[in-house]
Amino acid sequence: MPSSSASSTPTSTLTWISWFCSLPGHEYFCEVQEDFIEDDFNLTGLNSLVPFWKEAMEMVLDVEPDEDSSKIPDVSIVEASAELLYGLVHQRYIITRQGLQAMADKYEGGIFGSCPRVYCQGCYVVPCGRSDLPGLDTVKLYCPNCHDIYVPPSSRFQALPGAFFGTTFAHLFFQSYRELAPAPFYKPPTATSPGRSPHSNGSESVSSHDEPFVNPNPYGGQKRAAGKVYVPRIYGFRVSERAKSGPRMFWLRLRPENHEELDMVDWRGRWIDEVDDDDDFDEDDDEDDRPMEDFDPVSK
Template structure:
């Protein structure tokens, strides 16, 4: 009897422990459910804050775009004249700004039409935004990060480039890339940029960009390294003063209005068995003078607007006088007659 009495409390104590364990697991399950609910809520929060502008700039092929602030788009002064160029103006504006449309407004059956109008609207606004101080600052950050790529020309030595267009009107040409070193434009290397309109960047942006940030613009003059046989200008190659000056000194541009970065002035010279091909030959180099740069900033003042030396010939003044004289009507009588 004593043994049985002693075993009963032990059994009762064991049952109590099992109940505590079961109840403890149940409470833990409730805590885990609460934690899971919190995790799900935190993971869904970033996706809900994604705006249409951020989504548009993150699409493949839109790496050249910067995010335009909504304050700039909401200002009517910045949208002057665009309502006549963009169809479904109101619906496109609501889509770009993530504004819910009115319930009473008539619904458009095909949403893709509004999406095309929203893309056109944002592109034209983007063309104006990148000309402002905030827009230029956003593009300089992308330029420093190499988002636009580098010039494909070998003698530009990997100079960074910026996007541009050949027209300010949409639908005429795709986006191009402008190199400040060779002053030429190129087609983007990837085919995903062929669907980007060049008017979304315009013809003014690249030149205003390098005028605003002169420290990254190449200088207009270039001195070849010592021992180089290439001549950058007709006078510099024969001038003795250039050979006497040191060519390994640090680059300092005395003109604060010009580019403040050393330029890459190499020019390709065609050769056959080590001999230069003459420009008069059929296979000779053409328009090579467009790549040449003067050796010093002083030589920039020695040429006219056409790139000719001012005091080369005495006929220079005669040519100016002939250009200034009005031609008589008799000289135009037979023009255009077959």
């Protein structure tokens, strides 16, 4: 049941789930259907992660506890277990059809906020986690335009466990709702010279939204991609790509203009004619996020 502060309000019909999702800082959560929680199949393996499983389940589902109250622990402990249980169930619910739709409504309403990167032009973000297990990391925000993750700007969201959203939701969301993601290819609306050099800087073309957007994706649905990349300059001159303080990783934010350009890079995103044959990168080492790579020539 909700705490005494919530029970004092004239909302006697308010469920624990509705109360929990309405708390300040819980705007990222959607309300999980009770029939989803009551299905034992959806709870497989969670009883080993949540202490006081039975009491926590009774609190989440607003079930009256047993008359034998001698074995019931302190209410604050049960509340913590109930929040953990709901968060882990929430991680599984938001990758179902109903859960994706509920989160899509929040996404279109801008509940999750927008990307802090200037050249993403206010692209909406979605919450995600870097681990599916609780206690390892807090929630992050994933941007579908620059494909990077960010810390929530408000401190009231920064304590939310990332496991309550998981590692799958953000990417499954944009696979399911392609029309909500930016287009995979960036075509500058202004006329550009044909046959753009693969090493040219994609930020040089000035974008304009006056012309109608023609979606380059044959599957349709996507919005115009924000393809500009920031270029550091000193007195108007671009900082060299080879400089230690230069934009050596600017390609992380580039988008191809068409699908043919995808054949001009290898699986690591580097131009094929620049690939080092002696590169012995371990392809199997993909359990953790890969570090940024330094492509500067090694000075001997």
